[in-house]
Amino acid sequence: MEFLNLVLILVGAFLVLKKPEQERVAFRMLIVSTLLMVLLFTVATHTGLLPGVNF
Amino acid sequence: MMAPGATDSSVKREPVFTLVALAVLVLTVIPVGTAVFWLGFVRGDSPCVMCWEQRMGMILISLVGLFVLRFGPKPKYVGMAVLIACWGMFMGLRHVGMHAARDVGQGFSLEIMGAHTYTWAFFIYWVCAFAMGLLLLMTRPAHLASGVRTLRRLERFAFVAFMVVVAGNVVQAFASTGPPPFMGQSDPIRFSFNPAHWHWSAEEWKPSKWALRGRWAVDKPDLAQVPTDPAKSPLGALPALTVTARRPLGLALDGAPTDLAYLALPADPAAAQPAVDGTGQFLLTTAAGVYLTDASLSKIRRHTIVDVGYSVDLGRFAGAAFLDNGELIAVGENKSYVVLKPNDKANADSNFQYFLESRDQFDEVSRSRFGTVRARLLYIMSAAYDRASNSVYTLTVPNNVAKRLVVSRFDRRDLTLSEEFVPTLAKDAGLALAKDRSLGEFVVTGAVVADGQLFAVSAAYSAVLVLDLATHRITAAYTIPGLVRPTGIAVKNDSFYIVGDDGTLTVVRRPMPATAAPRDSTLR
Numbered sequence: 001m002e003f004l005n006l007v008l009i010l011v012g013a014f015l016v017l018k019k020p021e022q023e024r025v026a027f028r029m030l031i032v033s034t035l036l037m038v039l040l041f042t043v044a045t046h047t048g049l050l051p052g053v054n055f
Numbered sequence: 056m057m058a059p060g061a062t063d064s065s066v067k068r069e070p071v072f073t074l075v076a077l078a079v080l081v082l083t084v085i086p087v088g089t090a091v092f093w094l095g096f097v098r099g100d101s102p103c104v105m106c107w108e109q110r111m112g113m114i115l116i117s118l119v120g121l122f123v124l125r126f127g128p129k130p131k132y133v134g135m136a137v138l139i140a141c142w143g144m145f146m147g148l149r150h151v152g153m154h155a156a157r158d159v160g161q162g163f164s165l166e167i168m169g170a171h172t173y174t175w176a177f178f179i180y181w182v183c184a185f186a187m188g189l190l191l192l193m194t195r196p197a198h199l200a201s202g203v204r205t206l207r208r209l210e211r212f213a214f215v216a217f218m219v220v221v222a223g224n225v226v227q228a229f230a231s232t233g234p235p236p237f238m239g240q241s242d243p244i245r246f247s248f249n250p251a252h253w254h255w256s257a258e259e260w261k262p263s264k265w266a267l268r269g270r271w272a273v274d275k276p277d278l279a280q281v282p283t284d285p286a287k288s289p290l291g292a293l294p295a296l297t298v299t300a301r302r303p304l305g306l307a308l309d310g311a312p313t314d315l316a317y318l319a320l321p322a323d324p325a326a327a328q329p330a331v332d333g334t335g336q337f338l339l340t341t342a343a344g345v346y347l348t349d350a351s352l353s354k355i356r357r358h359t360i361v362d363v364g365y366s367v368d369l370g371r372f373a374g375a376a377f378l379d380n381g382e383l384i385a386v387g388e389n390k391s392y393v394v395l396k397p398n399d400k401a402n403a404d405s406n407f408q409y410f411l412e413s414r415d416q417f418d419e420v421s422r423s424r425f426g427t428v429r430a431r432l433l434y435i436m437s438a439a440y441d442r443a444s445n446s447v448y449t450l451t452v453p454n455n456v457a458k459r460l461v462v463s464r465f466d467r468r469d470l471t472l473s474e475e476f477v478p479t480l481a482k483d484a485g486l487a488l489a490k491d492r493s494l495g496e497f498v499v500t501g502a503v504v505a506d507g508q509l510f511a512v513s514a515a516y517s518a519v520l521v522l523d524l525a526t527h528r529i530t531a532a533y534t535i536p537g538l539v540r541p542t543g544i545a546v547k548n549d550s551f552y553i554v555g556d557d558g559t560l561t562v563v564r565r566p567m568p569a570t571a572a573p574r575d576s577t578l579r
Contacts, residue, residue: 049268
C-alpha cells in the first residue's frame with residue numbers, strides 16, 4: 001500500500017510541475033494520499049491507538 | 056518560458072517562495088532522502104509500517120510546499136500542511152511512546168545522531184509546524200492572487216529533488232512492502248535489491264481487537280468484583296484456620312481500612328521504634344489516612360491524612376508497614392509510596408504541603424515510586440517489611456489484562472527493586488492447581504513477614520498463602536471461614552489480625568512453622 005501511495009504522490013507532483021491546469025486533480029490526489037496514510041497508520045496501531053505510555 | 060495561464064508578478068519573487076523552496080529541499084533531502092538512500096539502500100535499513108507512514112507525512116508536507124510554489128499559498132494548501140503536521144506529531148508521539156521507557160541506548164532499528172529515527176520524526180513535524188507559522192507571518196494578501204507561478208531555478212530544483220527522492224522511495228516500498236494489498240510490517244527484514252530476499256506481508260490487515268490504550272488500559276483493583284467462594288479456589292479445598300475473634304474495628308477512620316501492620320515491643324530498642332506506652336502498636340491505613348493505634352486496636356493514638364495528590368501521585372494507599380528507624384511506609388496501589396516518621400514536635404506549618412490533617416503528628420521522610428520489571432503494568436494491594444533482609448515486599452494483583460502473582464523486593468536502603476519472582480508451589484506442600492488455574496488468580500490484599508515466611512491474605516477465595524522467601528515457593532495455603540474482602544493482615548503473637556474493607560477485624564490462630572517459634576518482636 002505504501003508503494004501505491006508513493007506512486008500517487010509522484011504522479012501528483014508531476015501534474016503540479018508539468019500540467020498545472022490539472023491542479024484540482026493533483027489536489028484530490030494529495031487528499032487521497034493523506035487519507036491513505038492516516039488509514040494505514042491507524043490499521044497498524046489499532047490495538048493501541050493512543051501512545052503506549054503511562055497517562 | 057511560462058506555463059499556460061502563468062502569471063509573473065514581482066510579488067511572486069518574494070523571499071517567502073525562496074524559503075518555501077528551501078524548506079521543501081531540506082525536508083525532502085535530509086530526513087527522507089537520507090532515510091531511503093543512505094539508511095535504506097546503503098545500510099540495508101527497512102522502515103517499519105509506522106516509520107513508513109511518518110516518512111509519508113513528510114513527503115506529503117513537501118508536496119504541499121510544491122503546490123504553494125506553483126499556485127501560491129492558498130488557504131487549502133496551508134490547511135492541509137497544518138493537518139498533516141499535526142497528524143505527523145501524533146504519529147511520532149505514538150511511535151516514541153513504544154520505546155520511550157526503555158533503558159538508555161535501547162530502541163528500534165537505527166540511530167541518527169544518537170536518537171532513533173522515530174524520535175526525529177516527532178521533532179521534524181514540530182519544526183514543520185513552526186516553519187509554517189513563520190511563513191504565514193511573511194505571507195501578504197498579494198501572495199494569494201490566483202494563477203500559476205513560473206518556477207525559478209531553485210524552485211525547479213526543489214521539484215526535481217522531490218521527485219528523485221520519492222522515486223527512490225517507490226523502489227524501496229516495492230521491494231520492502233510490495234504492491235497492494237501488501238503493506239508495511241511491524242518488524243521489517245533488512246532491505247535488499249535481490250527479489251529473493253523480499254518479504255511481502257498482509258499481516259497488518261488481519262483483524263484484531265481495537266483499543267485506545269492497548270496493554271496500558273489496566274483497570275484499577277476493585278474488590279467488589281473479586282470471587283470470594285473458597286470452594287472455587289485454584290488450589291481446591293484448603294484446610295481452614297481457626298477464627299478466635301471477630302468484631303467491628305470501632306475506630307473513627309476516614310474511610311475503609313486498606314492495610315494493617317503490627318509492631319511489637321522490640322527486643323532491641325535501638326533497632327526499631329520504641330513501642331508507645333511500653334506495648335505494641337498497630338498501623339492502619341485508609342485510602343489517604345495513616346493511623347497508629349494501641350496494641351488492642353481499640354484506640355487511635357495519632358493519625359494524619361496525607362495529601363496524596365501533592366507531587367508524587369500516591370493514588371490510594373493499599374499497603375503499609377513499619378520500617379526500621381521508627382519510620383513507616385504507606386504504599387499506593389500504583390506502587391508509589393510515602394515514608395513517614397511519627398514526631399510529637401512536628402512543625403504543622405512546614406508540613407502543610409504534605410498533610411491535610413494532623414500536620415503536627417508526623418514528618419514526611421520521602422515520597423517516591425517503586426520501579427518494577429515483572430510486576431510492571433500490575434497494581435499492588437499489599438506491602439510487608441522483612442527485618443531479616445531489611446526489605447519491603449509487594450505482591451501484585453491480577454487485572455483485566457494480565458493475571459500474574461509477582462513478588463517484588465525493594466532494599467530498604469534505597470527502596471530500589473532488588474529481587475522479583477513468580478512463586479511456584481512447593482513439591483512437598485501437598486498443593487496442586489486445578490486444571491487451567493493459576494496462582495495469579497489470588498488477589499493478595501495484605502502481606503506480613505514472620506519467621507522467614509511471607510503470609511499473604513487473598514480477598515479472592517478468602518485464602519492465606521504461605522510463601523517461603525528463601526525458596527520462592529508456596530509451602531502451605533489455608534482458608535479462613537467467614538472472611539469477606541480482607542484488606543490487611545498483621546501478625547501479633549500467635550495470631551493473624553485481619554481487617555476487611557467493611558471495617559471488620561478477624562483474629563485467626565496462626566499456623567506455626569515446624570522449626571521456628573513465634574517471635575513477638577516481629578516487624579512488618
